[in-house]
Every structure is written in structure tokens, then in C-alpha cells.
Amino acid sequence: MSGTSMDGVDGVLVDISPASGGASSLRLVQRAFASVDLPQALRDELLALNSPGDNELHRAALAANALMQVYAQCVQQLCAQAGLAPADVAVIGAHGQTVRHRPGLFDGMGYTTQLVNGALLAELSGIAVACDFRSRDVAAGGQGAPLVPVFHQALWQSGAGFQCGSGTMAVLNLGGIANLSLLQPGRTPVGFDCGPANALLDGWCQLHTGQPYDADGRWAAQGQLQAALLQQLMAEPYIQQPPPKSTGRDLFNMEWLQQQLAAHPGMAPVDVQATLTAYTVQAAAHHLRTSAPDARRLLVCGGGVRNGEIMRQLAQALPGVIVESTLAHGMDPQAVEATAFAWLASKTWLREPIDMTAVTGARGPRVLGCLYPA
Structure with missing residues (x-):
């Protein structure tokens, strides 16, 4: 997860499985946590890309590639901490860096843009990558954000031990x-x-x-x-x-x-x-x-x-x-949002729809995210 603060990339490695409390319940065990600072030049470029500027498409593509290099470093640190090989990990949830978020505007649908290159991260890590979580919600008439409330409910009101x-x-x-x-x-x-x-x-x-x-x-x-x-x-x-x-x-x-x-x-x-x-x-x-x-x-x-x-x-x-x-x-405050996107990645991996109707205003449950195999 690299959020709007743009101060770095936070990553978690977690085991996620259903719990006995029902379909919305989960059992979650954090195996590792890592945080990698963004290089100052990349942070400056990501901040600049939040506003209109010259040659944006080219600059955004290169910034996404550079960000995936930082994501890959974070993944390597997580695997090293947990003593796991890439083959032991099912999927990475990669949020990317939001640079524009305009749902419902302009043409009635609007858009949300996260700089991410799932194909590159899959190549760098040797692990499948789930990303682009927000676009389907916007396409379904939703705000595309926030996506974490359903995870918060599963974590703190589901019998998951939290x-x-x-x-x-x-x-x-x-x-x-x-x-x-x-x-x-x-x-x-x-x-x-x-x-x-x-x-x-x-x-x-x-x-x-x-x-x-x-x-x-x-x-x-x-x-x-x-x-x-x-x-x-x-x-x-x-x-x-x-x-x-x-x-x-x-x-x-x-x-x-x-x-x-x-x-x-x-x-x-x-x-x-x-x-x-x-x-x-x-x-x-x-x-x-x-x-x-x-x-x-x-x-x-x-x-x-x-x-x-x-x-x-x-x-x-x-x-x-x-x-x-x-x-x-029971949850490190710095790790909550990254853990939420690990959970969302598990839903993408299993092709399980998530009902965000009451949160984002989407028209109904949707499978969020796209998947790049390892």
C-alpha cells in the first residue's frame, strides 16, 4: 500500500482463511510487516502527477514502473522475514499510487487512476498480482473509495480474534x-x-x-x-x-x-x-x-x-x-490498510464479489480488481 500521504510503501504478509463466524468472517495471521521509503525523486514526481502537467502519460508510465521496483523491494523483505519463497505466496495485492480520483464527474461516470503496473510486479516478484481494485466499483456507479469498511467489519466484528x-x-x-x-x-x-x-x-x-x-x-x-x-x-x-x-x-x-x-x-x-x-x-x-x-x-x-x-x-x-x-x-495501525488490500487480493484471487453498495453506492456486489498470473 502506498497511500495519499506518499511517505512510503507499507507491506504485510498474511495468512487469510475463513473463520467459523459465517461468510463475512475471517481468520487472519500476520507473518511479516515491512515499510520502504519512497525515493525523494519518485515522491516528488508522484506529487507532481496529481496536477495537470507536461507529457503526463509518459511520466506516469515511468513513475508506475519505478513504484513497482519499490513494491518489489517490499515483497522481498516480507518473504525474507517470513522465510518464504515466492512460490509459497498465492497473490500480492498492489494498490498503486492514486494520482487522480474523480468518480461520477465529467461524463456521469468519471474515473479513478492509480499508478500501478501489475504485469511488471509479477515479473519482478514471481508472484501473481491483483491490482486496479477501484475501477470496477466506479464502473458500477460507485465512488471507488473507501474500500476498507467491509474488511474492518470482518476483522473487528466477525470472531477473528480482534x-x-x-x-x-x-x-x-x-x-x-x-x-x-x-x-x-x-x-x-x-x-x-x-x-x-x-x-x-x-x-x-x-x-x-x-x-x-x-x-x-x-x-x-x-x-x-x-x-x-x-x-x-x-x-x-x-x-x-x-x-x-x-x-x-x-x-x-x-x-x-x-x-x-x-x-x-x-x-x-x-x-x-x-x-x-x-x-x-x-x-x-x-x-x-x-x-x-x-x-x-x-x-x-x-x-x-x-x-x-x-x-x-x-x-x-x-x-x-x-x-x-x-x-x-491486535492490529498495528500502520499495517491496517495494507492488510485490507491483502484481504481484497484474496477476494480477487477467489473471484468472490464484495458488496460495497452501502459504502460507495455501487449498484451491487462486484469482484474487484484484475489479476496478473505469476
């Missing part, structure tokens, strides 16, 4: 974009992107401190929340839009942020960081209160879980809700 008790709960993934999964026992899960997270926080921090991210939220904690700016950010139409919905850097990017700041000249950069941190929290809290007011537990995963200021503010913004890392329930 239970969090009864009642409604939610999972908040804080990557470049924040997304929520709302899980109610006996009901189909609901999920949607709820606003920006590290995409803006990291970009602003890099611009003004030279650091790639705000470690533990310490810089934001030194600033003062700017209420007028926060109110303006919360008025962004996407925040008020009802689900199903998804977003990305197509909307929440540094150009969008500069447009918002134009009405607030002279604001101290540290105060902007403090306000962006509050925006991440308040957007997520708003969506949880409006979409699942009975939720009493929020599990947090993704890179943002390491931001202590975000975690502190989430607990403060959601009185009566237990806010905790997914690590408290």
Missing part, C-alpha cells in the same frame, strides 16, 4: 485523507472519506519547517487555533455533502489551502498548522456525530495515529467515545 465488544463502533484511518468506517452489528458497514488529514498537515509543515511531517503534532501544539479560519474550512461543501462520497488531493491540496488562507493574510504558519490539525479532528468528529451518533468506540489507524495532538483532540471532541489506536485490538 473483537471490540458489542454496539456501534467506528474506525478512522488517518492517511493523506481521513476516512471513516461505521460498523453496526448485524448491518452492512458504511464508510466514506471525511476530509483531509496528513496531505495538508505534511505539506504545510514541509513548506514552513523543512520537515516532512509534524512529529507527534508538537509544532501544531505551539500554535493558536484560529476560529474564523476553522469555521471557513468546515464550510467546505464536501464536508457538508452526504455520503456516499470520496475525495483526495484533487480537492484537498496546497492550492486549495492557499485559496482558503487568502482571506486571512499575515497568519502565523504555526497557527495555520494548529488550525489544520483541529480541522482534521473536527471534520472527523462532525461526520461521526451525524452519521453514527450511537458509536461509543473509535479505533484510529494510519500514520496520523502517531500524532499525539490529533489523538488528544479527538478524545476531547468526542466525549463518551473511547478513542484508541487499533494496536489496542
